[in-house]
Amino acid sequence: MPAMNMIQALNHALDVMLARDPDVLIFGEDTGYFGGVFRVTDGLQAKHGLKRCFDAPISEGGIIATAIGMGAYGLRPVAEIQFADYILPAFDQLVSEAARLRYRSAGEFWAPITVRSPYGGGIFGGQTHSQSPEAIFAHITGLKTVIPSNPYDAKGLLIAAIEDDDPVVFLEPKRLYNGPFDGRHDQALKTWAGDPRAEVPEEHYTVPLGKAAIEREGADATVLAYGTMVHVAAAGIAESGVDAELIDLRSIVPLDIETIVASVRKTGRCVILHEASRFGGFGGELAALVQERCFYHLKSPIERVAGWDTPYPHAFEWDYFPGPARLAKALARCMER
Structure with missing residues (x-):
């Protein structure tokens, strides 16, 4: 290939x-x-x-x-x-x-x-x-x-x-x-x-819509991400030293809620990572869905790591992006609580 x-x-x-x-x-x-x-x-x-x-x-x-x-x-x-x-x-x-x-x-x-x-x-x-x-x-x-x-x-x-x-x-x-x-x-x-x-195969193939991928298996926390943030999450997990499970959502609608729930019930902790602004971002919906289905399995509050609540700041673009260090800090907070 x-x-x-x-x-x-x-x-x-x-x-x-x-x-x-x-x-x-x-x-x-x-x-x-x-x-x-x-x-x-x-x-x-x-x-x-x-x-x-x-x-x-x-x-x-x-x-x-x-x-x-x-x-x-x-x-x-x-x-x-x-x-x-x-x-x-x-x-x-x-x-x-x-x-x-x-x-x-x-x-x-x-x-x-x-x-x-x-x-x-x-x-x-x-x-x-x-x-x-x-x-x-x-x-x-x-x-x-x-x-x-x-x-x-x-x-x-x-x-x-x-x-x-x-x-x-x-x-x-x-x-x-x-x-x-x-x-x-x-x-x-x-x-x-x-x-x-x-x-990448040269022939025709499909990846089903609505099926997430478990990019990294782990036991202590679940990290939900998509797009560029999957790679940021991988770097942040490595920096944190936490044995975190990384899930690439692939599609947010339809959403593979079954894979998410199974992971969070296993790890008891959840960190959500996306580039868009935090307020009103898709991470809020993910947090609500996890809370509804995994409340009695959660060992700490759900964490969200996202962009600033501001118009896109061109002059501070690289500070705006959620980076590995911010994700590592969120994972540390989950483990301390």
């Missing part, structure tokens, strides 16, 4: 699906000839033609609305929003149309669309290119929200999203596209020693 980074794995997933299913097509801002600002769609237009991979105007609402119409017609469009920050002009289309179409039409129509978008910080993109809005989408009944943490999962999850009959928001962590930055820039991951590439 070839070794791929996340960009290559995502590109390969799209290539496989374009070749496999004539109803799949890709479009968005700069996704055609240029191959996307992060090169995820590089070469796909040349290989599959202008009708299968093409550019769209700078109109996020128009992009999503067009995808919904295509999906209702029977196609499986993959729409790229250049940055997750830009998706808000299309939010009404996602909420009022895509998420509700199957229900409001009594199953007569549905929207098998995949909305891909880079999200999170780490490229010095500033306030309008760096946000983590996953909790907003998780709140909308009818949308699925998927966030990979490694190349193998990225390809399998994207194929599963494209083949799913419901609308999927597929968020791609920019810090992991080419692997974590080196220690000169990415202080949060300077202790991460892994290879940003992974062996």
Whole structure:
């Protein structure tokens, strides 16, 4: 199997699906000839033609609305929003149309669309290119929200999203596209020693939506994370010396609550890690679900480690990110109580 980074794995997933299913097509801002600002769609237009991979105007609402119409017609469009920050002009289309179409039409129509978008910080993109809005989408009944943490999962999850009959928001962590930055820039991951590439099968395969992965088994605490924070968590656990179990959620909707509950009941402690702001973040929902199902198994209060409750602070980007040291301190507090 070839070794791929996340960009290559995502590109390969799209290539496989374009070749496999004539109803799949890709479009968005700069996704055609240029191959996307992060090169995820590089070469796909040349290989599959202008009708299968093409550019769209700078109109996020128009992009999503067009995808919904295509999906209702029977196609499986993959729409790229250049940055997750830009998706808000299309939010009404996602909420009022895509998420509700199957229900409001009594199953007569549905929207098998995949909305891909880079999200999170780490490229010095500033306030309008760096946000983590996953909790907003998780709140909308009818949308699925998927966030990979490694190349193998990225390809399998994207194929599963494209083949799913419901609308999927597929968020791609920019810090992991080419692997974590080196220690000169990415202080949060300077202790991460892994290879940003992974062996990825060339053929078609899927990773099921709604199934978490246990990245590290442990007995003393459970750490819940997704996307870039899976790697931050791994570094933080190593720094803490705590025998913690690390769970990569992979998708936050649908959520693999069974795996989470089994882990927390085993360890008796839970730390939740995400890059988005703490207040109103998805970690609050995770904490509530764990509290409801594991109250009598908990040995200490649930801890949340997250970004600041502030607009994205471009000048202090690397201080804003939850890092291994903050996670290690949270694990220490759990063990002391």
